[in-house]
Amino acid sequence: MNEQPLLIAEGLTKYYGRQLGCRDASFELYEGEVMAVVGESGSGKTTLLQMLSTQIEPSAGQILYRMRDGSVQDLWTMSEPARRFLLRTDWGYVHQDPQLGLRMGVSAGGNVGERLMAVGNRNYADIRATAADWLGRVEIPEARIDDTPRTYSGGMRQRLQIARNLVTAPRLIFMDEPTGGLDVSVQARLLDLLRRIVSEMRIAAIVVTHDLAVARLLSNRIMVMKGGQVIEAGLTDQVLDDPHQPYTQLLVSSILPA
Amino acid sequence: MNALTLSDVTKTFTMHLQGGLRLPVLRNVSFAAHAGQCIVLTGPSGAGKSSILKLIYGNYRCDSGHILVSSADDTVDIATAAPREILSVRQRALGYVTQFLRAVPRVSALDIVAEPLIMKGVARDDATARAAMMLRRFNVPERLWSLPPATFSGGEQQRINLARGLLPEHPILLLDEPTASLDADNRAVVVDIVRERKQHGAAIVAIVHDENVREQIADIAVDVTHFATAA
Structure with missing residues (x-):
């Protein structure tokens, strides 16, 4: 329990002009942890993922990452080539559209x-x-x-x-709706594969999804976003079985039983 | 030393979709379980027995009070612990077995049973061998082991779930109706395993409606209606 976080996000905020994309997102991610980010379209989950993976620069806040040599670096004060090298080697990014x-x-x-x-x-x-x-x-x-x-x-x-x-x-992998647009039988195969490989390799992962079943199957932790803000976070089974926020309760109760 | 101590645990559900309706479920739940002891929660349906187990497992969040889980390594208050501390306690010390199996597509029965051991760091071959012994003990036919249990009967799924939950030999064990849809032979297997675990020093909290099974495993009965709110 004494290990250091792999990634620390502090007060991540993004405005597109005057339009809020994501406000004040903070969390720590440890090695081997899989965190799901859920919420409806426009809730800010993809903005958050793009900030974390350094595809867009935050308007405020910082992202600290523990490198393989143990040093902790602020991703936005690193040089561009160093950041690109990180992205190519120590990180992965799985797009919804292959x-x-x-x-x-x-x-x-x-x-x-x-x-x-x-x-x-x-x-x-x-x-x-x-x-x-x-x-x-x-x-x-x-x-x-x-x-x-x-x-x-x-x-x-x-x-x-x-x-x-x-x-x-890689030690960290970002996934944006990895099973979006696939048939259910194909989804099941992909999820099983991801679950197995991620746990065997002890990779940390941040998975953006609107599918709560995917979140439950893949993640240990979950963040629920709405209107650009994180409204609820915790253990995945805890948040899904005992949701506290009105919006989370709506999400959970909106699932159609198979 | 107590393996598990609940003090003044209180739980209220607020249903925002029903106009903020507040459902008080439990108030001031306090009891403790020693190593080697089996506590059986009693009370009518809806009294909050399963909710207590879910609170201990960290599946429900409590409003106030403390839930101290002590193992060889440390003591963790589930009521205030961070998610990764709860995950670590679950992996090391806390087992929770319900009557329902959450089947994962494409994963075989054998792998489902072996998984918690592998997560604990046991080598795959060893974990699989022990999983096979457990499935055999629960009389699950060997031809089913390599199949994903989604299409199994209710009783078969329950036995797979029991095998998975009981295999890791956690020092604290939460059992929610472990014998609900089992035949007499398999009920006897559960009773045997619970007795073995007690002898090895496990603290157990169980919900068991079958009076016969309850008499065979219980050391203390805790009547949950004492904690139920006057709702």
């Missing part, structure tokens, strides 16, 4: 291998072997390694995106 996270004209093996080359791997045979291993782990047949993701189904593309992100053994 086309944004993949190179559609490059082979599956190339998509996975590219991240390895970013961390200095140069041996072609090793890269290919590792890529093949990761395709296997996300249940893509090795025979498809030289095909481009254009020839893949939606579910396969999403699994390939996950392999591409995890091949460098």
Whole structure:
């Protein structure tokens, strides 16, 4: 219990002009923790995710990250190349739309291998072997390694995106609606895979989703957002089984039983 | 030393969707369980028995009071602990078994039972072997082990859930109707395991409607109607 947080967000705020995107979000994330961010469209969850992953600069607040060497750095005072290197190696980002996270004209093996080359791997045979291993782990047949993701189904593309992100053994992964737009049977397979890999590799993850079932299955902790603010946070089962805020109660009671 | 101490635990639900209706459920719940002791909560349906177990597990948040969970390592007040402290206590020391299995798509019965041990750091092979022994003890046919339990019968699912919840040998165990839809043979298995756990020093809080089972495992009965509010 004495370990230090991996990531500390303090008072993260974003205004788009005068329009509030996200106000005063603060939390700590520890290694191996999976946190879900839930809320309706426009609640600010994607803004928060984009600030955390340094895609947009906060209007106020700071993000502290503990590097592999143990030093704690403020992400927005780091140099741009250092931040980019972090994003390519120690972090992963899984987009809802796999086309944004993949190179559609490059082979599956190339998509996975590219991240390895970013961390200095140069041996072609090793890269290919590792890529093949990761395709296997996300249940893509090795025979498809030289095909481009254009020839893949939606579910396969999403699994390939996950392999591409995890091949460098990142410590933190961001996911934006990772199962959005997939059939339920394909969703179940992807969720099972994510759950297993994230827990085996002890990766910390921040998962934005509007699907409370996805949050329950994947996360230990949850933040509920509404109107740009975090209105309720805690253990996932606690918040979902004993919601306190009116909006959280509405969310939980709006689920249709299967 | 008490393994589990509740003092003045109070719980009220506020239903915002019903115009802020306040439902007081429990007031000043106080009792303690020693290592090796089984406390059975009694009282009619709706008295708040399951709510007490959920409060202890940290699944419900209490309004006031303390819930001290003591294990070899430390004492944690569930009422005020941070989420990751509660997760750590659950993994190390606190087991909670209901009659309902939350099945995960695609995960086999054997893996579901072994999972809590693996999370505790037991090697996969060892955890799987122990999970298999537990499933055998609960008379779950071996041909079902590799299948995801979503399509199993109610009784089969309950036995998978019991095997999963009872396998990690937690020092504190919360049982909510563990024998609800079991046949006599499997009820006897539950009684045997609870007795074994008591001998190994586990503190147990149980809700058991079956009088026969209750007589065989209970050391102390706590009548929950004392804590029920006059609602």
